[in-house]
Amino acid sequence: MAPWFIIVVLTISSSIDNLGVGLSYGIRKIRISIYSNFLIAVICFLFSVTGIYFGLWIATVLPGILPMILGAIILGIIGIRIILLTKPTKEKEEIAKLPTNTKTSYIGWGESIMLGIALSANALTNGVGAGLLGFSPFLISLLAAIGSFVTVWAGVEFGVKLINIRIGKYTIGEFGTVISGVLLLIVAVLVFF
Template sequence: MEEVLLFWQIVLLVVASNLDDLAVGFSLGMKGLIPWKVIATIAVFSGLTMAIGLFFGGLTSGFFPDYVLIYASSLVFFLIGLWFLWDAKKSKNEKSEEKSFDLGWKAAIVLGIALGIDSLAVGFSGGLVGYPIVATSALAFITSLIFIWGGSRFGHLVALKVFKDYAGWISGLLFILLALIILVI
């Protein structure tokens, strides 16, 4: 019975910490389909940062206040939103078809780290109560992969059908909204 309860606690933990991956996938998907290498890179960071957080959370009750991690994560999302708005203004949106775009390795890593900050903080908290590192991190990776892929597909579909000419603007504004929500909540 305790194993079942622990399992559902871990599921809730990784889903809650990766919900922003769904929003990011949706936002990026509005600009085009996200390549698998980018999705996998971001998901790997989610799993790794969860593992690191769990490890250090298990060792100590904490050196960094939660608000530092929240501000850092929010700032990165805000800057990504501004970058998308600048890009939308600069390129005046081409016709959207079944296109994909490549963020590049640097952007994928930065985005993976930004999304991973939540996993780091949540993992740290989970480590304080003794959640298993391997199982929790693996589930965080899988959840991130599914959320980013699903969000990307849905965002791309919405962009093709509804917001063709405004996808870049909407995507940028969604990232800024995500940053503000992280600050408020």
Template sequence: MLFYTGLFLLVIAVSLDGFGVGVTYGMRKIIVPFNALFIIMCCSGIIVLLAMTIGSLLSSFISPDIAKIIGGSILIFLGLFSLYNIVRPKRENTSDESNQNILTAVLTTPDKADLDQSGIISANEAVLLGAALALDAFGAGIGASMLGYSPILTAILIAFMSGLFVFCGIRTGILLSKNKQLQGMTFLPPILLIALGFFNIL
């Protein structure tokens, strides 16, 4: 039971960024059609499946105990790194913005995925957004496979949850408009990853 509880929490932690992106889109009235939402889900699932396949290959060369320690450590590192990015002082976006990786830019400022400024996320833009949202999931996928989670089941769950969170986030953003009550939720995914990492190591 604890094993599947850990899997469920991992899926939520990895997918929760999509909720924040959805809220941003809802508040800015950017439309994400269902075909774009499906593409985002597929990107997340495929990238996680790839990451977990790599993790499974790596874990076949090391003992289960060492694999658990490495897997847990990866989750802790990802959580700490995400936490650092949230709490670090925000610098003015001047010359640094032009040097920023486009995937990172989409995560920090989600409306940048709308490249043509049409107010609608197209199929090509959905691939960009899906890849950006799956960046954290790649590292977590490697760690999760070393902890013994099923690659196919985990990829399917993350794909489903990422689409669900983006959809729910859009609806929430439309309702809340300029309300900033959900900003505190940005701390939840990294804290979950850190807790899961320690839980699996101990």
């Protein structure tokens, strides 16, 4: 499989959760300023670089094709976990029925940092998998950061317009998370082709 295709899929997978989070903020009419979004993207970049270098280090320790197999297994497990975590629950359905905020507000720097760390978990774990597969740390991390910035912004903008829209049992944000998990499973399989 072409390396550029795997890089694109990893970038989308790392960022699609950010779209869902952006949607959830937009639905509640909470904006994320360009500065806060930039801070989130920088945190995503740092987590991604850390994950990739850790993956590259593991790749030097493990012999033969073991790094590739381990990278594919890690991405597959993360993909399955993401899909299972999005299963709608009664509590989530009750929260979705709550009235939304009528005033527009912005998140602060502290919440931006916490949000950046939370959203970068995917970038970190995807980075370990990408490092094990031998991809460029700077390129993958830069694309993850750009993807984060664009998807958080787009999510907030769309969220304001898509309040209370559901796809089956899933909200738009949860549906995006399922797609993220499926994409990781696809990358895990394509590594062997």
